[in-house]
Amino acid sequence: MVFGTIYTRNPNPRTTAILAVAKAQGLSLDITYHDRDDPKSHQELLKVNPLGQVPVFRGSDGYGSTQQEYYSVIRWMSFANGDLLPAIGGIILPVIRQPIDVRMDDQDCLRVLRRDCQLMEEQLQKSRYLVGDQLTLADLFTVAMLQGAYVLLHQVLKPAYPRLTEWVNEVFAMPMFQSIAGPLHELNLPVPALLGIEKRPRGLSNGSGSTS
Ligand SMILES: N[C@@H](CCC(=O)N[C@@H](CS)C(=O)NCC(=O)O)C(=O)O
Secondary structure, eight states: OEEEEEEEOSSOHHHHHHHHHHHHTTOEEEEEEOOTTSHHHHHHHHHHOTTOOSOEEEETTOOOHHHHHHHHHHHHHHHIIIIIHHHHHHHHHHHTTOOOSSOOOHHHHHHHHHHHHHHHHHHHHHSSSSSTTSOOHHHHHHHHHHHHHHHHHHHHHHHHOHHHHHHHHHHHTSHHHHHHHOOOOOOOOOOOOOOSSOOOOSSOTTOSSOOO
16 A cells, blocks of 8 residues: 655655655655646645645545644644744844854845745634644744744734734733743834845745735
8 A cells, every 4th residue: 555645856855765764664655756847747736835845745544633733733843943934034133133154145035934924824814723723832833933023024024914913922922932932022123125026936826925
């Protein structure tokens, strides 16, 4: 029986170890290769991952609901850690004159931040929290990642992502969170703005919010 499907590109460094372990374990995997330069192929990938990133794994026999929730929590935390926070850091660390290991282009970071906020906005319109209607670690972790963005970019984020903002405020209102994170201050420092026409984002097909 096929264990599941891996959606990836060829080659892709994040996929190599997965395929090696699957092979060593005798697990049969379907592999679907996507081409980011082929719009049809890219649209298919967006159906399984709205960020347009690979690899994506989809199990063929489904998960028990508890396991599915567990993987969804991990997926959101990985998104916050690997995608969202580097974009936020690339924008705000230079503003607050903190060191950054690899200097990033603030326009690219703003585009990624917009895309990621749009993704969360859409999810939070479907469910009260990131994973269903119960608070999970994914909410606490992701809101913590967003704190700096809301402190410095609140003028952009609040009108553009109302549901996201409501959820951030709800988590910040929780005493167990606020006792560690402190209150959500708003600073009005000069911050970079997204300029010009947005490049086609690799993720969400319907754009990443309006430019500012
Ligand atoms: N946090 C994700 C990140 C996945 C990721 O960024 N994948 C890269 C390829 S290694 C990607 O698809 N980037 C978008 C692109 O290449 O268009 C993970 O660890 O799986």
